[in-house]
Amino acid sequence: MKRIQNIGLVIFLIGLSLFTGTIFTGSFHLSPSALDAFIMEKGYQNEIIKTELTKAFVKDDPLTIFEFSDRVRHAYEVANNHYDLLIAQYDDEKNWDKKGEQYQYKIYGKPHTLSFDLAKIAGKGYVKAHAGLMWMLTFGLGILGSLLFILPNLILLGKAGIKNDGIYLKASTNRGWIAWLVLIYLVSFYLLLYFMPDYVVNWTFIVDPISLFLNGGPASQWFVYGFLYCTIMVVMALRMYIKYRGNKYQVMRTTSVLFFQIVFAFLIPEIMTSLNMPGYDFKNAFPLDYDFFFDWNLDDLRNSGSIGLFILIWGIVLTLVIVPVMVYFFGKRWYCSWVCGCGGLAETLGDPYRQHSDKSLHAWKLERWLIHAILVFSLVMTLVTLYCYFTGSPSFLGIHSQWIKDSYSFLIGAWFAGVIGTGFYPIFGNRVWCRFGCPLAAYMGIVQRFKSRFRITTNGGQCISCGNCSTYCEQGIDVRAYAQKGENIVRSSCVGCGICSAVCPRGVLKLENGPEKGRINPTDILLGNNIDLIQLVNKREK
Amino acid sequence: MKHIVIIGNGISGVTAARHIRKNSKNQITLVSGEAPYFFSRTALMYVYMGHMEFKQTQPYENWFWAKNKINLKQGFVNRIDTDNNCIFFEDNTSISYDQLVIASGSKTNKFGWPGQDSKGVIGLYHKQDLEQLEQFAPNNQVCKHAIIVGGGLIGIELAEMLRSRNIPVTFLVREKSFWNDVLPDRESEMINKHIKEHHVDLRLSTQLREIKANTSGQVTSVIIEETGEEIFCDVVGLTAGVSPNIDFVKDSNIVTGRGIKVNRFLETNISNIYAIGDCAEQQEPMGERKAIEAVWYTGRMMGETLAQTICNHRTAYHPGHWFNSAKFFDIEYQTYGWVWAKPKENEARFYWGHKNGKMCIHLNYDKNTHEFIGINNFGIRMRHAFFDKVLTKKKSVSYVLAHLSDANFDPEFYKKYASEIVSKFNQENNTSIELKKKSWKRIFSEA
Ligand SMILES: Cc1cc2nc3c(=O)[nH]c(=O)nc-3n(C[C@H](O)[C@H](O)[C@H](O)COP(=O)(O)OP(=O)(O)OC[C@H]3O[C@@H](n4cnc5c(N)ncnc54)[C@H](O)[C@@H]3O)c2cc1C
Ligand code: SF4
Numbered sequence A: 001m002k003r004i005q006n007i008g009l010v011i012f013l014i015g016l017s018l019f020t021g022t023i024f025t026g027s028f029h030l031s032p033s034a035l036d037a038f039i040m041e042k043g044y045q046n047e048i049i050k051t052e053l054t055k056a057f058v059k060d061d062p063l064t065i066f067e068f069s070d071r072v073r074h075a076y077e078v079a080n081n082h083y084d085l086l087i088a089q090y091d092d093e094k095n096w097d098k099k100g101e102q103y104q105y106k107i108y109g110k111p112h113t114l115s116f117d118l119a120k121i122a123g124k125g126y127v128k129a130h131a132g133l134m135w136m137l138t139f140g141l142g143i144l145g146s147l148l149f150i151l152p153n154l155i156l157l158g159k160a161g162i163k164n165d166g167i168y169l170k171a172s173t174n175r176g177w178i179a180w181l182v183l184i185y186l187v188s189f190y191l192l193l194y195f196m197p198d199y200v201v202n203w204t205f206i207v208d209p210i211s212l213f214l215n216g217g218p219a220s221q222w223f224v225y226g227f228l229y230c231t232i233m234v235v236m237a238l239r240m241y242i243k244y245r246g247n248k249y250q251v252m253r254t255t256s257v258l259f260f261q262i263v264f265a266f267l268i269p270e271i272m273t274s275l276n277m278p279g280y281d282f283k284n285a286f287p288l289d290y291d292f293f294f295d296w297n298l299d300d301l302r303n304s305g306s307i308g309l310f311i312l313i314w315g316i317v318l319t320l321v322i323v324p325v326m327v328y329f330f331g332k333r334w335y336c337s338w339v340c341g342c343g344g345l346a347e348t349l350g351d352p353y354r355q356h357s358d359k360s361l362h363a364w365k366l367e368r369w370l371i372h373a374i375l376v377f378s379l380v381m382t383l384v385t386l387y388c389y390f391t392g393s394p395s396f397l398g399i400h401s402q403w404i405k406d407s408y409s410f411l412i413g414a415w416f417a418g419v420i421g422t423g424f425y426p427i428f429g430n431r432v433w434c435r436f437g438c439p440l441a442a443y444m445g446i447v448q449r450f451k452s453r454f455r456i457t458t459n460g461g462q463c464i465s466c467g468n469c470s471t472y473c474e475q476g477i478d479v480r481a482y483a484q485k486g487e488n489i490v491r492s493s494c495v496g497c498g499i500c501s502a503v504c505p506r507g508v509l510k511l512e513n514g515p516e517k518g519r520i521n522p523t524d525i526l527l528g529n530n531i532d533l534i535q536l537v538n539k540r541e542k
Numbered sequence B: 001m002k003h004i005v006i007i008g009n010g011i012s013g014v015t016a017a018r019h020i021r022k023n024s025k026n027q028i029t030l031v032s033g034e035a036p037y038f039f040s041r042t043a044l045m046y047v048y049m050g051h052m053e054f055k056q057t058q059p060y061e062n063w064f065w066a067k068n069k070i071n072l073k074q075g076f077v078n079r080i081d082t083d084n085n086c087i088f089f090e091d092n093t094s095i096s097y098d099q100l101v102i103a104s105g106s107k108t109n110k111f112g113w114p115g116q117d118s119k120g121v122i123g124l125y126h127k128q129d130l131e132q133l134e135q136f137a138p139n140n141q142v143c144k145h146a147i148i149v150g151g152g153l154i155g156i157e158l159a160e161m162l163r164s165r166n167i168p169v170t171f172l173v174r175e176k177s178f179w180n181d182v183l184p185d186r187e188s189e190m191i192n193k194h195i196k197e198h199h200v201d202l203r204l205s206t207q208l209r210e211i212k213a214n215t216s217g218q219v220t221s222v223i224i225e226e227t228g229e230e231i232f233c234d235v236v237g238l239t240a241g242v243s244p245n246i247d248f249v250k251d252s253n254i255v256t257g258r259g260i261k262v263n264r265f266l267e268t269n270i271s272n273i274y275a276i277g278d279c280a281e282q283q284e285p286m287g288e289r290k291a292i293e294a295v296w297y298t299g300r301m302m303g304e305t306l307a308q309t310i311c312n313h314r315t316a317y318h319p320g321h322w323f324n325s326a327k328f329f330d331i332e333y334q335t336y337g338w339v340w341a342k343p344k345e346n347e348a349r350f351y352w353g354h355k356n357g358k359m360c361i362h363l364n365y366d367k368n369t370h371e372f373i374g375i376n377n378f379g380i381r382m383r384h385a386f387f388d389k390v391l392t393k394k395k396s397v398s399y400v401l402a403h404l405s406d407a408n409f410d411p412e413f414y415k416k417y418a419s420e421i422v423s424k425f426n427q428e429n430n431t432s433i434e435l436k437k438k439s440w441k442r443i444f445s446e447a
Helices: A002-024 A032-042 A047-058 A065-092 A096-105 A111-122 A131-150 A177-195 A197-215 A221-243 A248-274 A295-302 A305-330 A341-348 A351-356 A361-391 A401-420 A432-437 A439-450 A479-483 A499-503 A531-541 B011-023 B041-048 B063-067 B127-136 B153-164 B185-197 B296-310 B384-392 B397-402 B418-429 B440-444
Strands: A454-458 A509-513 B003-007 B027-032 B070-074 B077-081 B086-089 B094-096 B099-102 B106-108 B146-149 B169-172 B200-203 B208-213 B219-224 B230-232 B235-238 B242-244 B260-262 B273-275 B280-282 B323-328 B331-337 B347-353 B360-366 B372-378
Touching: A002 A131, A002 A197, A032 A047, A032 A111, A047 A065, A065 A096, A065 A111, A065 A197, A111 A197, A131 A197, A131 A221, A177 A197, A177 A221, A177 A401, A197 A221, A197 A248, A221 A248, A221 A341, A221 A351, A248 A341, A248 A499, A295 A305, A295 A361, A305 A439, A305 A454, A341 A351, A341 A432, A361 A401, A361 A432, A361 A439, A401 A432, A432 A439, A454 A479, A499 A509, A531 B296, B003 B011, B011 B027, B011 B070, B011 B296, B041 B127, B041 B153, B063 B070, B099 B296, B127 B235, B146 B153, B153 B169, B153 B185, B153 B235, B185 B200, B185 B323, B185 B331, B185 B347, B185 B360, B185 B372, B219 B235, B260 B273, B273 B296, B323 B384, B331 B384, B347 B418, B360 B397, B372 B384, B372 B397, B384 B397, B397 B418
Parallel strands: B003 B027, B003 B099, B027 B070, B099 B273, B146 B169, B146 B235, B169 B200, B260 B280
Antiparallel strands: A454 A509, B077 B086, B086 B094, B106 B242, B208 B219, B219 B230, B323 B331, B331 B372, B347 B360, B360 B372
């Protein structure tokens, strides 16, 4: 059995290496006619870009993606520089008309994105030509290897029960060298994905056929990400099923997040795109879905007829009505641990790292500051955006709309939610984003803390302060601090994953929804002692 | 302002300190030789098994003590001078006190077996024991075989620990079935099976005669009393119970028996000295309780109670209904009220077991009045508050059965067995108890 696992590991690593290796393959060349067509399609008014790009590609030597990217970005720079200089010049001359004219010639968007778009057309090579085979060698081997690694645990781990043996003894799960390697890989992955998508254009070639089948178009880097996301979740969900097979709550919850990721986050938007509708993830609630009220999205929805209108209304109702009502009845777990995609990845890929969340009081303070600050940030951004959208002015309250959107997308959307949120799993634990960053979690947390039926009930005086619950709380809640006082756990950050209840060796914790009265029950003397003393002291404290 | 010195930073000493702090401005010094900060002894196993790091067994962050003005003093006390209100440490330094609380816990029992002090013979009580275990049984290369002597709760935990590192274990149990002096036969038998399922070589009705060591004093084998069989091993775990850790008290004027003798107010014979937790021995045991109860919960309750007395609100220790819990490998166990190994004269029993052999409940009630006396539940979690109320209100066994859904504390979506249990009871006793639907109102209604 161990042999099979080792073989699986090797196969997985081969798949991963091939996947990574594809980045360096292929050659990129653009014919003048293809270039013309591209520029036409984009509608660039810029004169220089065409000459610059033509210059970049005249030499017939095949380029690697890195050289290709260099040249495109150079062309981009030169082309824009030209007009920037003119702008500066007219500015000096105070020739406002002329100055204003120049803006239409500028090329907007990120240089790496332009390079990606061009590379998509320009790419040739083995990967592109043999997408199916390459899929087998990368995704296929990765999946096969993982399964060979994971499935034997059904036998190796023995009978159903808590399977945390050795977590703090292994380099992979105890912040050892393996964990650091995983961190570096994940962080690099996100940096490429968000900031240098052209470098990983070969990955899109691997899944082009799948994308074509699902939405009728070639794959973008986001398609790769979505597909990979689902694949990883499926594989790691199998791991969850095996690890927690004695615990029905975990099995149901895992199935639920898997379903919502695959169907709602992945399939439905793809199919909608293929039907010429805006691809929308119906479960992705604002303000987690921070660009819902961005002008391009609103325009898109308004131009999409009745489905667009439906999405607009649904999105608003989801955030304002469904989310708080569901949190009232079930706690925010209904979203964070049963529906959400970020939560879904955290609970599958991230499960081996859940113990790394910081339980200190210090971290709790930081959490409250940070998450609420981001909630405010997202709301201010939306307010500014909406004001500008409806009035047409570029700024509101002295805040430039484009600037605040870009800042949020960059700092929160890309860096916090992606690079740090997922990249740092192996060291900081699997819910860094959900705990410190997610504005939707902050919003639901406020409802959960003050107006909800959900709580984790502490079973009288049964706690032995062992600390398993706190250790495995991915949200860094010091569960034991409440349990050992006989107090129920009512915390805004609790995502109701149910692991504290699972790992507790004394049956102390139960997630449940019940009447609000008695939900918060500060106690000084625990059940089990003299009843008169309990009453006396607990009254005195109140 | 008085100076309260507490010897022992276990659950009882720490609980006392916390509650004294809540209720007074007294100066508090918490003394321990074992570890600078309070940790949960019950979690030692999880450290070895790699579920937790040692620092995670500490329920309070290190700043907690200074912030609450609880002075910590690390060192072993070896003498108490009750005439001069002074305790002395190994290094001959001393501290004087106005009131002294002894909460020194337990130590591993050793019954004078030959070779019991060899290297590789360990107990499982103190942090140092864990360090020893890590040294002598880091893996199954260094420790090719381990013997555990004594079939109680700590013994089975040690077995689980060693098995987590794939170390072959032989488990010597004196009783004819595991923990059979506490558990009724059927539960005990269920655990026997479960132990074997985890590939432990369980030897029932088997005692230790002798531990053999090589010339460098390292254990090499044990000899079985009954058969004379020699079993080779690298580690011997002694888990045949614990007894009060009070050697340093013996030479003082404080009266001791097996433990430090205390009255209902946890006062010793010396007026400003108290004893709580594992080391305290009640002069007259209360009700069905033993004079020494070496469990977590009673230590905590004594700490809660004594703090009241020290803060000028003299309160007798008067614990409520008995409860306890444990985990045997994968099987959780809870108990509320009393279920003796053997039924008493006036008692009737009802047992339900799941066919998977990992779940059962055992009810104890009065034959004549049908008053509920206690429950053992294995593999099913039950609500403490529910049974506490039932016991206080002296409800009948049929009340308990009818309200089993209120009592259940299993996680959501777990299969419920209440109706199966109730119908089995009805069948066996010709009754027609009907299971009531779970009611939040009842669950929350005041006792
Ligand atoms: C492995 C294990 C698992 C257990 N599991 C459970 C369980 O699941 N449920 C349950 O109810 N109970 C359990 N127990 C029992 C429970 O842990 C004890 O009853 C409880 O810890 C006793 O607390 P205490 O405060 O009285 O003493 P202790 O926790 O023993 O604390 C006493 C402290 O005093 C120190 N001390 C002693 N003498 C001196 C001295 N002369 N000078 C300075 N310091 C001194 C000791 O070093 C120690 O730190 C378990 C015990 C063990 C060992
Ligand atoms: S896991 Fe259970 S027994 Fe351990 S500290 Fe948490 S609530 Fe208490």
